[in-house]
Amino acid sequence: MARYFDNGSGELASDALSGFARAHADLVEYNAADGYVAALHTAPTRLVGLLSGGGSGHEPLHIGYVGAGMLDAACPGRIFASPHNRQIYRASLAVARPEGVLHVVKNYTGDRINFGIAAERLSDAGVPCARVLVDDDLASDSAEIAAGRRGTGATVLVEKVLGGAADSGWGLAGLTELGTTLAGRCRTLAAASAAHHAPADGEPAFALPPGELEYGVGIHGERAGRTRSQGRVGALVEEMTGALLDALRPGPEDSVVALVNGLGAVTPLELYGIFGELGRVLDARRMRLARHLVGDYVTALDMRGFSLTLMLADRAVLDFYDAPVRTPALRW
Secondary structure, three states: OOOOOOOOOOOHHHHHHHHHHHHOOOOEEEEOOOOEEEEOOOOOOOOOEEEEEEEEOOOOOOHHHEOEOOEOEEEEEEEOOOOOHHHHHHHHHHHOEOOEEEEEEEOOHHHHHHHHHHHHHHHHOOOOEEEEEEOOEHHHOOOOOOOOOOOOOHHHHHHHHHHHHHHOOOOHHHHHHHHHHHHHOEEEEEEEEEOOEOOOOOOEOOOOOOOEEEEOOOOOOOOOOOEEEOOOHHHHHHHHHHHHHHHHOOOOOOEEEEEEEEOEOOOHHHHHHHHHHHHHHHHHOOOOEEEEEEEOOOOOOOEEEEEEEEEEEOHHHHHHHHOOOEOOOOEO
């Protein structure tokens, strides 16, 4: 039984891109030939172009964050698949500034390979290029996982702060160092009570007994290392938040930026309840919640789950975070 409203034949992602470009024609343009979305309006003070990308199915990541104050371009791949290095190369050439281009890359093998090939091609073309690798997923922080932690919700926060710094005229070396530092000061955990369904056949990525959830699920339907009883959401959020803070080890001067993120099929009603529980835990731990986002920012098709991301922030990071932004998915 078909679960998605589409035209079949695997055209869901490409049809969505065309519709996205038309819906936001005042902010972005879609280069269908080379496979990237580019901002129509970016700050003339930028010395470096910012580019990211990854599989479709995570909307609004990444195309929704293209625009003034964030990304200059994004390269969408097929559903849950890396963009091709050709897309990344062409987009990078289009948005490179006097000091080159910075790639913001989530830590997945396909993304690392294709962004790496594109970076080599850019070097051959004389275009400076550097990378910030986002690897915030606490559930995959294990010596047994050779690839390291996965990149998830922190990508949005890192891209926003880097956008503010880029608009302030920071160069490639400074942005790379800032982004790398930020990635190290972010951690994410996700939980899901039901998997996403594959657009091709409508089958779930995994099955869970009633009342159980995956604790530490990935945004592509990767199973967690642990299945637990769902129970009360307050206890779940307290456990997740405690694990994140224990990993981050905030200092006395640190505040946090929090992202309460829906993975596709959790209602706003639930997400605000989760945010309330998060605030309660942070208050009890005397952690200052400096900024927050609540909603669907990095989805996993129709997965019934949510993720919590915490980023440690000082005054300078908050200033860049607060800088004006105007993209299809984030504006202030």
